[in-house]
Amino acid sequence: MQVRKFAVADATFERSPGQDADIFAANMIDQRHGGPITIGFGRYGPNQSLEETLAVHDVMVVIEGRLSVTSDAGTVTAGPGEIVSMPKGEKVTIRAHEQGAVTAYVTYPHWQEAAA
């Protein structure tokens, strides 16, 4: 593997599996590349939400917009430059605010393999 740089403009978004909201994911690095972590971008339409029990450790960095994440620990809200840490096993509801959101994510291990 080599050092690589990714921009949202390089991403090919696909609808996140298991839900039909306007929420999309674009893996840039994943199990195909041989490393232990998945790296990608997420895109959330205005006021869209998904509920999920996390099969992997998932870290989001908000690039644009704003998201709220509700779990047993309550609700946290994050905007540009803020990080949300979502440990494996947590049940979360992720909800974009009215302007939608773009995120960068890192998961360990690979979320597509854990979901399979």
Add this chain to the structure above:
Amino acid sequence: MQVRKFAVADATFERSPGQDADIFAANMIDQRHGGPITIGFGRYGPNQSLEETLAVHDVMVVIEGRLSVTSDAGTVTAGPGEIVSMPKGEKVTIRAHEQGAVTAYVTYPHWQEAAA
């Protein structure tokens, strides 16, 4: 572990080990919390640089400013909202541009343990 949110304003920065440039790191989640990944913020002063052979897989998301990363693969430059993937084993030089930079980072496994 619980879902948590982090902002740069919450971070306590310390000089990155093994170098004396104005480059600082602030772990928000690490080996003390029991999970497999370290999450934190990095801060680079204007035109500061460090050279390192990566002991862990390291992902940076640029929050502010601009960085260039030089490796065997050449040089990539990243600005706000862009991701740099730096695989374990790569030798990199990370250099902030004239405005400095703030990053979010995720490492697998924990960089402080790998460096110890």
